[in-house]
Amino acid sequence: MSTAGRAPLLHPVLRDLPCAALPPPLVTLTLQPGLDVSYEVERLVDDRKLHASRYRFDPGGNGINVARALTRLALPAHACMLVAGEIGSLLRRLVARQVRHVHATRIAGETRINAAVRQLDPAAQYEFIGRGPAPTPAELRGVIEQLLQLGGGGVVALTGSLPDGVAPTLYAELAQQLHARGSRVVLDMQGEALAAAVPRRPFLIKPNRWELEQLCGQALPRIADVRREACALVGAGVANVCVSLGAQGALLASADGVWRGLAPAVAVRSTVGAGDSMLAGLVGALACGAAAPDALRLGLACGSGTAAQPGTELFDPAQLPALLRATRVRRLGAA
Template sequence: MANAFSRLPVAVLSLNPAVDITYEIPKLIADQKVHAQDSRYDPGGNGINVGRGLKRLGVQACTFCVVAGEIGRFLRHQLEPQLDQVSYQEVDGETRINGTILESLTGAQFEVSGVGPAVSTAQWHHLLDQFVTHCGKGLGVITGSLQRDLPQDLYAEAVRRVQAAGGRAVVDSHDDLLRHAVEAQPFLIKPNRFELEALAGKPLSNEQEIVREARRLQERGVSWICVSLGAEGALLVTPSGVYKGEAPSVPVSSTVGAGDSMVAGMVGLLAQGASEQDALREGIACSAATVMQPGTELFDKATVDRLRGEVRVTQLSL
């Protein structure tokens, strides 16, 4: 295992954070009011979750995010104990609110993503400048959704700037944001199977097809491709080989934040110079520990430490 503290600087970009509200109810009933059995408020947004996860792992990182209005002030208050370093870009409007509904009788999960505030070109350029400067020759994590008025190639620009400055860009996004980012040749992307299928434009029915598509992305300049597979674990394709990590069997409370936790685990180990196998193992352990938590709460380190030994990583001859 790597040292307890990061050796490389880590920066996380979160242009569209949120306050997450989770309701646990027996069952949704159309046109009827349903009383929650439980509810909770958590800081949300993919980048925010990655930053929170890194802090829990003892990895120092700075998160760069946009906040707005009263909800933004509430978010800042929530984040005070959960992030070591934060750089806020204040804008007009209101930070978005995301909703998650968990049906206790069926196990179904419903998610609604809110609409974030408008961000001017000057504002996102300023935040991006800070993000790239802090990243330096370290790792820059670029993740999550964007407000509708922001350019779809913004993440591609962020990738190019991080890597031009000598850093390594890590992208976890989807659809056009991911498609454009791939053209900028990031160091690592972490799609799930559905997102990789959307990128490929076709279904990928088995490991061989997933690996084949990942290698096509390598030919286009992406060094590492980690494909998360839910309860099946994840596949990691790097220049040195193909690795399969099997997820431990754990009780599932909520899957929100599981992918962000995987990114946090992998980035935390990569910042400390760990191997592909150890980085994948850590990512899967963090993801498994998160699905055990209620709402959009993330893993606790003690559970990650316990699950790490249960994650089996093997090199495949594919």
């Protein structure tokens, strides 16, 4: 199908890429979301009631962040999530302000609250992570059925931690079922869940360097080591392996070759959501048919754009053209 009729709906940065296709449905899953509450205080003092100079609520969870970032690229994202209780209702409302298609499956209990306290002087950050409810098998089936229905034939991002009581093989099973429905599966998770899902031939995985080291069971101090392991995963059937390297950018390997991307220099304010934003840029561009190096460039621009924003704020889409101009990608060779 030609992109001509619908192209103006896309963000200009995607319109400018030589995209060959309209994006299929882009679906994210968040099994363990949280309400992020952040406080800013001048200085923490023992045994004193402190008044925050600022505080805010944000929806938290990797899949939710990816959907928020895709929406900033004017891509049609669907965010599937488990929500519980009154906190879950608030979370759903906050996500719906930023993502057009929100699919919340209700479960018993209360969605967790995560808190972050930022002390201004001396600068320090404290984070507290809550514990979310454990879904029953029937509740889990509900969200899975919805995901399979929405994600059939589309691009589905499975990301983030699993709630208590859910088997670490769940993402691997979902990857297999989605694959059978013609979906392209994207994985961003760590540990056992990632190791179990990799043999299901996903479309893309995005470990950071540490997650790749865990996956292959060895330290990868040089870029050449990262490249070797990324290529081994491509050889094992993962179509695209993107290893994000924080301020050092990223490396992308696929059957078409290997590319090294250098992140644009930005004044870093908070890297929260940088990995999720990078994934959204990369996946959004690939879903539109962009070539690997162009997709890597957009991923880096989105990731670093988010690192330049405070707190949980994601990249500003208006700054993407300048960020893209400052992002370097070069081909290293064949995979």
